[in-house]
Amino acid sequence: MVRSANAEPSEVQLSPRKDFPIAERPGYLLHKAGLVLVEDVEKALGAVGMRIRYFFVLAALSGGPELSQQDLSRLLNLDPTTVVTVIDEMERNQHVERRRNPADRRRYNLILTDSGREALATADRIATEVESAFFGTLEEGEREALRGMLGRLLAGRWPASVCSD
Numbered sequence: 218m219v220r221s222a223n224a225e226p227s228e229v230q231l232s233p234r235k236d237f238p239i240a241e242r243p244g245y246l247l248h249k250a251g252l253v254l255v256e257d258v259e260k261a262l263g264a265v266g267m268r269i270r271y272f273f274v275l276a277a278l279s280g281g282p283e284l285s286q287q288d289l290s291r292l293l294n295l296d297p298t299t300v301v302t303v304i305d306e307m308e309r310n311q312h313v314e315r316r317r318n319p320a321d322r323r324r325y326n327l328i329l330t331d332s333g334r335e336a337l338a339t340a341d342r343i344a345t346e347v348e349s350a351f352f353g354t355l356e357e358g359e360r361e362a363l364r365g366m367l368g369r370l371l372a373g374r375w376p377a378s379v380c381s382d
Contacts, residue, residue: 258347267340270295274303275329275337278313280379283326285318288378312336 233240240246259269273293278284286304290297304327307313312333315325329337352360 254348254351257351258344261343261347262340265339265343267336270299270303271307272337272340272344274300274307275312275333275340277379278327278329279334279337282378283318283328284378285324285326287324288376289327291376292379307333310336 255269258272262269262272270293274289277289277292282288284292286297286300289295289304290300293300295303304313304315308315310332311330314328314330316328318324318326352363355363
């Protein structure tokens with residue numbers, strides 16, 4: 218029996234066969250781990266009526282720089298039309314407001330509202346619980362090492378709008 222993301226702890230945890238070469242590829246393993254984690258977070262967020270991309274947008278907007286819809290599209294690897302749909306929903310929910318960019322009247326900056334910050338706090342608690350369970354088999358030093366390695370792998374691959382000089 219293969220352990221699924223939602224398997225009970227008492228279930229047997231199997232590893233792929235040694236003659237299964239894709240399971241030896243770090244890129245595939247990273248991709249697979251990401252998919253499993255996203256699935257788990259998505260399911261948990263569904264309990265409060267939220268999707269993970271909505272959470273990602275809330276989290277991205279909570280940072281320092283004011284981001285545009287185009288910035289979010291690049292940052293989150295979402296199609297621009299998907300970003301517009303998410304922002305429209307967030308605006309209806311009064312979690313975000315669009316403000317004209319004073320330097321470029323064709324663009325809007327996206328600003329979290331107080332209600333958006335409350336929604337983010339709830340979603341962040343949920344995502345943190347899921348991530349803690351997912352990474353629970355790793356020791357704290359291993360989690361820190363993983364964060365460091367991922368940071369190095371992603372260095373130079375962030376959109377300019379979220380980078381410092």
